[in-house]
Structures are given as structure tokens and as C-alpha cells.
Amino acid sequence: MGENPILVGGPGMRVGVDAWRIHGHTGVPRYIENIINSWSSGITSTDVKQITLYTPEPIDQSRVLLNGSVKEQVIHSYAHQLVWQNTILSRVCDTDVLWCPAYVTPIFCRARIVVTTHDATNTIHPELYGLGDRVFYKYFYGWCARHATLVITNNNQTRADIQNYYGVPGDRIRVVPLAPAQIFRKLENDEDANATRLRLIGDYRPYFLSVGKISGRRNVPLVIEGFARFREKTGLPHRLVVVGRSGLGRNIGELAKDFGLSEHLIHIDYVTDEELLHLYNGTEAFVTAATYEANSLTTIEAQVCGAPVVIPDVPGMVEMTAGIAVILPQVGAKEISEAMEKLATEHNLHRRLSEEGHIHASGFSWGNTSQGILSVLEEAADISSPALKESK
Numbered sequence: 001m002g003e004n005p006i007l008v009g010g011p012g013m014r015v016g017v018d019a020w021r022i023h024g025h026t027g028v029p030r031y032i033e034n035i036i037n038s039w040s041s042g043i044t045s046t047d048v049k050q051i052t053l054y055t056p057e058p059i060d061q062s063r064v065l066l067n068g069s070v071k072e073q074v075i076h077s078y079a080h081q082l083v084w085q086n087t088i089l090s091r092v093c094d095t096d097v098l099w100c101p102a103y104v105t106p107i108f109c110r111a112r113i114v115v116t117t118h119d120a121t122n123t124i125h126p127e128l129y130g131l132g133d134r135v136f137y138k139y140f141y142g143w144c145a146r147h148a149t150l151v152i153t154n155n156n157q158t159r160a161d162i163q164n165y166y167g168v169p170g171d172r173i174r175v176v177p178l179a180p181a182q183i184f185r186k187l188e189n190d191e192d193a194n195a196t197r198l199r200l201i202g203d204y205r206p207y208f209l210s211v212g213k214i215s216g217r218r219n220v221p222l223v224i225e226g227f228a229r230f231r232e233k234t235g236l237p238h239r240l241v242v243v244g245r246s247g248l249g250r251n252i253g254e255l256a257k258d259f260g261l262s263e264h265l266i267h268i269d270y271v272t273d274e275e276l277l278h279l280y281n282g283t284e285a286f287v288t289a290a291t292y293e294a295n296s297l298t299t300i301e302a303q304v305c306g307a308p309v310v311i312p313d314v315p316g317m318v319e320m321t322a323g324i325a326v327i328l329p330q331v332g333a334k335e336i337s338e339a340m341e342k343l344a345t346e347h348n349l350h351r352r353l354s355e356e357g358h359i360h361a362s363g364f365s366w367g368n369t370s371q372g373i374l375s376v377l378e379e380a381a382d383i384s385s386p387a388l389k390e391s392k
Helices: 027-041 081-092 131-147 156-166 191-201 220-234 252-258 273-282 297-304 315-321 333-345 347-361 366-381
Strands: 013-018 048-055 070-074 097-100 112-116 150-153 173-175 207-211 239-243 265-268 285-287 309-312 326-328
Touching (some): 027 297, 097 366, 150 366, 156 315, 173 366, 191 273, 239 273
Parallel strands (some): 013 097, 112 150, 207 239, 239 265
């Protein structure tokens, strides 16, 4: 697989990818990795000759599939992404179109630029972010979106946010939905999953699962408090499993101790995709309680594995899950506790959300997502003006 070029055609269009952020394991790196692997494995286009991944260090080819048509060009540097983009990438890039998959773009570049803007949350809720985001990035993200040839985002609500908060004309924004990676699927009585559960959690008690970088806007302390209320009210034996590195400046174990949950909360910094597959399949429910979350890759991964999901009542999340979820009317410990109780005790509801969520999420694929992005890049190459006018 991936040994022969799969992108063919005449002189063809040359596509560049800013792959600076592919070196990681959370949302954006997973997004880039899934798209590149789909391109390398079978996405075809008669208009594309070559895809070049520009990267400051060699790409881990045990995770990312490269071939004759999808190659890396290593431009060694220890510089921050913005410095690297504007002093190195912009000078070296000689492709027709450059895809920047995470908010920021070079200020000057010979190529047409397509940027993926995953949300406008730092402008909608600046209070949830640090000083750097409030002072610089919320303006720079908007500038990059306005000056790109085209903007890609993941759902219609985020498209509206980018239009309203960043001033990007709607006819310059393209919606290409996210998808669960191929590894994520529903398992039936899988011995490896049971072994993973025993190794990571320690027993076979039921558990709720929360996955993602633990930042202020994701409200993990509220999830922990809600879980504490759930246990106190119901007396059920559930655990809470939290997966992700903490950016809160406080140890998750200390939070667990504060709520009397030291024996009932398990925090894991990082798991492999296979381990995550097993955790999704074994959980009572997947819980995300961000103040504002336009989209969530982990939520749709959980859905396709048959896990019922708990989500905040924000349009992007409701759109992405098709409303097949327990929806929090507001993000609070009481509401989280009540959602957990519903899914632990109302078995018909649990079964319905599991079955319907799996069917819904199975309708998305990285093959379709990757082909959609490629189509936007081809469209951008044909647009005569490479930059948008600065909106008022």
C-alpha cells in the first residue's frame, strides 16, 4: 500500500503542506496525519502532480505514510512555527498552492494559500485563553483567514463564526467535515480490549471517559465535580478516566483528592490509538463539557465506537453529532452529574444513543474528508486573486 504514486496527471498542480504541527498526538496533528495517510493510500486526482510536506524535522513514518507522490521536504529548524513559516517556509515553498492546516499562514508567499480554521473560539470567548491568545492570536487568526485564498472549516456553525467574527466572506469558506480514523470502530467481546482495560484501569468496573488536552475551556474540573456528585447521589461503582496532558497548572490527582475521588479517578497523559479504541468501546459514556466547542474529533471517534456521548449545548457540537447525545443545557457540575446518571441508569436511552450514534458517525470517512480538502486546493489554484481584501 502506498508504494506507487497515486496522484497523477499532465504537468499537474503542485501542492505544499505546512506540516510543522504534524509532530504530536492531539487534535491538529491527528487531523493532518489522517489526511496525509488518506492521500497516500488512495485519493486520486488528475490535477495534482505532487504533494510536498514541509517540516522542520523528519516525519515519523511509522505513523504517516509517504510515497512517490506524497513526500516530505525537511527544512531543519528549532524556530517557533510563526518564525519558521515567515523566514524559511515562505522562502522555500515553490508549490502552486500551500495548505496550512491550523489557523496560521505565512504573511507573504508566492503560492495560493488555503488555511483550515477549526474555530473562532478565542475571539468568541477570549476569557478562556491565556494572554498570548487574547493579545495576539485572536487577531492574527482572523488576519490569516481573511488573507487566504480560501478557508476550510469543519461544520456550518464554525463557517458562520468565521464569517461573523473574522470578517471572512461566506463565499470564501468551504465546509469539509471531520471523520473518525479507520482504526476506530465498534468491537464485540474483544479480548485485547479487555486486557487494555485491566492494564490501564485496573478492574472491570464501569467508567466514564473524557479525552483531550486538559485546558481551561474544556472544564475538566467541572467534569470531576459532576462525577463526584454522581457518585454521592447514586452510590454506583463507576470510575472516571481522564486522558490528556494537563494545561491547567494543577495536578489532576490533586483535584481528585479535593473531591474525595482518589480511588475512583484515573488520569492518563497519553494512550495509543489502539488503547484509545479499547477505552472508547468499554466506556459507559464519553463526556465533553467545554464552554464552547465548535467541533471535537474525539467525540465523533467515541460515537463511531458505539459510546454514548455527553456534549455541551452549542450549535457546532449538536450539528456534528446530529444531536444524538445527552446535551447539557448549560455546563455545570449539576448538569454533568444528571447526564451521567441518565446514561448509567436509563438502559434504553444508553442503547439508543449507542446504536444511532454509531450509525451517524460511520457516515463520515477520512477518505471523503481528504478528497474534499484536495478539491478545495484545486479550486484555489484556479482563483485569480490570491488574497482577500481586509474586511472592515
